[in-house]
Amino acid sequence: MNKKRFLSIALILVILLSSFQLGFAVDLGNLTQYEMNIILNTEDHTVEGEQKVIFTNNYNTDLNSLVFHLYPNSYESYETLPAIGGMYLMEGEEMPKLTEEQKGNIKIKQVYINDKETKYTDENQILKINMEEPLKKGEKIEVKIGFTVKIPEGHHRLHHLEGVYSLTNWYPILSVYNDKDKKWDENPFHTIGESNYSDISNYDVELTVPKRMVAAPTGTIIEEKENGENKTIFIRAEKVRDFVIFMSDKYKVETKEVDGIKVSNYHILEEGKKDSKTADILLDEVVKTVRFMNKTIGKYPYDELRIAETYLGGGAMEYPQAIQMGRYWDMEDINIEESASFLIEAAVHETIHQWWYVAVGNNEFEEPFLDESLTVFTTAYYFEKEYGKNHQNGIDSAIRNSIYPSTLLPLNSNVDQFKDWGDYGEAIYRRGPAFFESLKQKVGEEKFIKILRTYYERNEFKNATIEGLLNIIEEVAGKDIKISMESAVTQPNYYPEDIELTQEERDVYYLNQEKRYLKESEKRNGLIIGSIALRALEGEDVIIVKPEYLSEEDLTKFEQFTQMLIKDGTGRFDLQMKVKEEKNITETDKQGNLILIGYPNKHSVIKEMSSELPIKLDGETIDIEGISIKNENITGTFIAENPNNREKLVQVIFLYENTDVEKNDIDSTVGVREGYIIYDSSMHKYDPMYNYDIQFIIDTKDIEIQGKYKSSK
Incomplete structure (x- = not known):
């Protein structure tokens, strides 16, 4: 053997060994085959099942036993319950007991190997079958298992509630044998995270349910046959590492196609309730995600993907060709361009799991x-x-x-x-x-x-x-x-x-965070004091009008306040606000975004706009939403559309002039001088950056009133 040939063979061996280390190989020509016949009983919420498992020993050793996971038995107590996010107890509180309705389990009725009844053990979520003779490498075996699943009532991964059924990790599923350690995986479903672990297999399933039931399973529905009040659904799934079914007679189905893949959203439509657009929004986002992953990572290996609304609490879950969601809520007003709600992020996350867990396990x-x-x-x-x-x-x-x-x-x-x-x-x-x-x-x-x-x-x-x-x-x-x-x-x-x-x-x-908070608040509340800050954050000019008649002390306070506005009090970002003296304001300026500070009866711009402002400051009282406030010794602020240009805004910060109030009559927190009476604590509250949900604030010596003078823009 020459040196060159020796190096080539060595290189091939390195590649083969490294490939073996990348993942546990599966013989795609000899996949485990599940043939299942199951019946859903909606009276006692059970599944009667019989499954035939045709298994070929593709491992590099003889097998003396077979091991199946019985994950439903994790639902027999709170101590083993796989609750998303965990169980939260107050300090000193004892772990509660599950009611009989909340308990779930799987009972094995009999096991046959090659049509011969066989002994088995069933403990700690593991079904173990010790064989009379070792199953040699390359040999095939047929295992039949009869079982009953009690579906727990509740909000967990496996559940039934109000006519919706979630069958997840619900049947005896063959474990994975570790060739290196020479043993089967026998880990139970842990209470933290996810613990299901299996190789890919093929499934042929016959599911019998009430005829009005709509099923969202792993795989493809081949056929449905009605039989009186029931129907049998024939399902085939190939090269999947698990098999789940979501069912309800309340399901309405919306479908789209992307890159030749059929994506369907099964959402709950309750009688008498309006059909929400949420299902369409989620479906659209899942379609976008599939397209993105196909292009970025690699083609989705299946031709169908289903999203199912269930009563799952705490999050969402991924399964082969199926995504389990919790209940939908109304998302018609979301702005996905800037932020995704929990539901949308969960749907995207579980879709991406179709690559990282479903295709690559x-x-x-x-x-x-x-x-x-x-x-x-x-x-x-x-x-x-x-x-x-x-x-x-x-x-x-x-x-x-x-x-x-x-x-x-x-x-x-x-x-x-x-x-x-x-x-x-x-x-x-x-x-x-x-x-x-x-x-x-x-x-x-x-x-x-x-x-x-x-x-x-x-x-x-x-x-x-x-x-x-x-x-x-x-x-x-x-x-x-x-x-x-x-x-x-x-x-x-x-x-x-x-x-x-x-x-x-x-x-x-942080700039984008501030903008996002203000936009979301505007969407909920209509025009808010913070709206003028939002305009500044988005690059629009805002003029702070510096009034006349300022004493030296007032001038200092005004400048402190305006600097706080311009630099957001933090110095993180420039709000694009500029100060201009009242006497220098032009007609063009009056068409823009303005912050007006001063006496209502002296400030020329406030006086000019007064008749068209939503809160009138020139009468004996200020009337807002049926509330009348005596217009005497009060300060405050409100937001409004600019009467000169409805596309722009004006924030009015109104003060009163101290002319006849004695110092002894004023609370110590109030500065009393000739000129402005400024409630120091109130001035900071008038900062538009920190008023996300109100349209006005009015302060008197003793009380503060705030809220909205109208419900929307």
């Missing part, structure tokens, strides 16, 4: 970082690319501005190593996504996307590992980058301070 019990942290990052990346760098749900806001030094476990920790959901969330939902942003900044966006595309391509339909991801990082970006990222994922207290926002970026972030 992993052991969620041992390495939750792989799918969850990568999904959180990719979700933020989607919002940045779809809507811009300053989007509220983008990387700068959701990741770079949300990390801080703290004590936490390594990112490669198992779910059972986290003491609670808080610890898990900090590591997996905050610091884990920062790992991927740090990697992106180290290698550049082009190489980073190449890493993700390679990771997806090589692990599609497999179960990936952190080791495999690190190997791809080395292949694309070099050994030094791999060493750096390996340290990041294996050491405690990971904190990539190099990705923090710069001061300039932070200023932009």
Whole structure:
């Protein structure tokens, strides 16, 4: 053998070995086949099921046993209940007991191997079948399991409530055998995070339900046959690592197509209630996400994807070809261009899980970082690319501005190593996504996307590992980058301070936050005092009109107040406001955005506008929404459209002139002089930056009145 040939063979061996490390391989020609016949009983909320599992031993060893997960048994007590976000108890409060209706479980009735009844054990969410003879590599076996699932009432992943059924992690599912450790995975469904772990399989399912029931399953509905008051739905799913069904007779279905993929939203339409646009909004966003992921990462490997509204509490969940959502609320007035509500972000997040968990799997019990942290990052990346760098749900806001030094476990920790959901969330939902942003900044966006595309391509339909991801990082970006990222994922207290926002970026972030808060408040409340600050933040000119008749002390206070307005009191950003003396105001100026400060009976611009302002300041009383206030010794502010130009705004800050009030009659917090009477604490309250939901404030010596003089613009 010559040296050149020897090197070629060695190189091939290296490639093959590294490919093996990338993910646990699956023989696509010998996938496990599930043939299921199940009947939903809506009277006692149970599923009677029988499944035949045809399994070929593709492992590199003989198997003496088979192991199936029985995840529904996690619903038998609060101590084992997989509640999203965890159970919150007051200090000293005892763990409550589940009612019989709230309990869920799965009972195994019988097990057959190759048509021969077989003994088994059923404990700690595990069905174990010890075989009489070892199943040799390449041999096939047929396992039949009869079972009954009691569906718990409630708001968890597996539930029924008000005619909606969520069958998730609900049947005996074959475990994954670890060739290296020579044992089956027997981890229960942990109370923190997700713990379901399986290889891809094929499914043929016959589901019998009441004939009005609408089903949203994994896979494709091949046919429906009615039989009296019931119907049987025939479903086929290929190359999926799990099988779920959402059902209700209240479901209305909206469908769109993207890149040849049928996307459907099954939403609850209750009798007598208006059909909300929320389902359409969510469907549109999921379609956008599928298109983005197809283009950026790789083609979705299935031809259907379903979104199902359920009574899930605490979040949303991903399953093969199906997304489980909680109840929808009205989102008709959202501005997705700037910020995504929880529902929208959840729908995008679970859609991206169709790539990171569904197509590329992993052991969620041992390495939750792989799918969850990568999904959180990719979700933020989607919002940045779809809507811009300053989007509220983008990387700068959701990741770079949300990390801080703290004590936490390594990112490669198992779910059972986290003491609670808080610890898990900090590591997996905050610091884990920062790992991927740090990697992106180290290698550049082009190489980073190449890493993700390679990771997806090589692990599609497999179960990936952190080791495999690190190997791809080395292949694309070099050994030094791999060493750096390996340290990041294996050491405690990971904190990539190099990705923090710069001061300039932070200023932009806070500027956009202020604008967002003000816009959202305007949408809810109509015109608000803060509206004039919003105009300034968006680059419109605002003139603060400096009145005449200022004493030296008043001049100092006026200048302090105006500087606070111009610099937002923080110095973070310039509000584009400028001060102009009353005597120099032009007719053109009067057409713009104005902040008028002064005596109503002396300020020339206030007097000129007085008759057309919504709050009249020239009478003996001020009348607002049926309330009459004596116009004597009062200060205040209100917002209005500029009478000279309805496209612009005017904020009036009105003061009163001290002429005959004795010092002893005035509270010590009030400055008494010739000139303005200024309630020092009130002046700061008149700052438009901090008045998000009101149209006026009126202060007297003893009381304050604030609110809206009209309900909308």
